[in-house]
Amino acid sequence: MSPRAPDPAALDVATVAARCADLDEIADHARGCVACVDLVANRTTVVAGDFPPGARLLLVGEAPGSQEDALGRPFIGKAGQLLDRLLDEVGLSRAGVAVANVLKCRPPANRAPTRAETTRCRGWLDRQVAVLDPPLVVTLGGTALGWALGHGVRLMDMRGRVHEWAGRRLIVTYHPSAAIRFGPAGAPMAALRDDLRLAAETLCTS
Numbered sequence: 459m460s461p462r463a464p465d466p467a468a469l470d471v472a473t474v475a476a477r478c479a480d481l482d483e484i485a486d487h488a489r490g491c492v493a494c495v496d497l498v499a500n501r502t503t504v505v506a507g508d509f510p511p512g513a514r515l516l517l518v519g520e521a522p523g524s525q526e527d528a529l530g531r532p533f534i535g536k537a538g539q540l541l542d543r544l545l546d547e548v549g550l551s552r553a554g555v556a557v558a559n560v561l562k563c564r565p566p567a568n569r570a571p572t573r574a575e576t577t578r579c580r581g582w583l584d585r586q587v588a589v590l591d592p593p594l595v596v597t598l599g600g601t602a603l604g605w606a607l608g609h610g611v612r613l614m615d616m617r618g619r620v621h622e623w624a625g626r627r628l629i630v631t632y633h634p635s636a637a638i639r640f641g642p643a644g645a646p647m648a649a650l651r652d653d654l655r656l657a658a659e660t661l662c663t664s
């Protein structure tokens with residue numbers, strides 16, 4: 459009997475299943491993390507992220523807000539609702555997109571994460587990226603930009619184009635909360651919409 463040829467479809471299913479298991483394991487470990495004393499004292503949950511099976515696009519934000527902290531999922535408040543609407547507009551369903559934050563625990567009173575906190579926490583996200591291995595990553599806002607490219611670059615100088623980054627593609631854009639703050643006619647809203655459209659086009663060729 460001749461040996462059977464590998465079945466690419468079966469291989470894909472197995473690969474996806476293995477990645478899901480690894481991502482679940484990372485999330486389980488992150489839920490036990492107590493590295494940031496201030497955040498641990500105030501958090502309800504550790505928000506590890508949403509990783510739908512087979513997701514090819516990863517959106518990276520800053521940190522959980524109050525609703526995310528209460529329910530344990532990223533981007534479900536006002537900013538998340540705007541993000542979902544804009545994803546729909548460009549033909550990307552949130553259900554097929556991975557979403558995570560640089561910081562997994564909510565800073566008290568929604569203050570910005572400190573550099574020490576993001577430095578401590580980035581290992582979880584780095585491991586999630588390595589396991590998910592998405593061809594395209596989109597960073598939302600300055601904290602996520604700092605995670606990807608360091609803190610010496612300006613968002614407005616980097617957005618609007620596709621970067622080669624760590625063996626994958628990277629698009630940099632505004633956080634949806636900035637788009638809300640500046641209003642529907644503000645520059646961040648237009649930029650975020652354009653950059654998500656660019657992400658949808660890039661995904662087609664990745």
Ligand code: SF4
Binds near residue numbers: 491498562578579
């Ligand atoms: S923010 Fe990150 S590093 Fe800090 S306690 Fe939460 S999971 Fe751990």
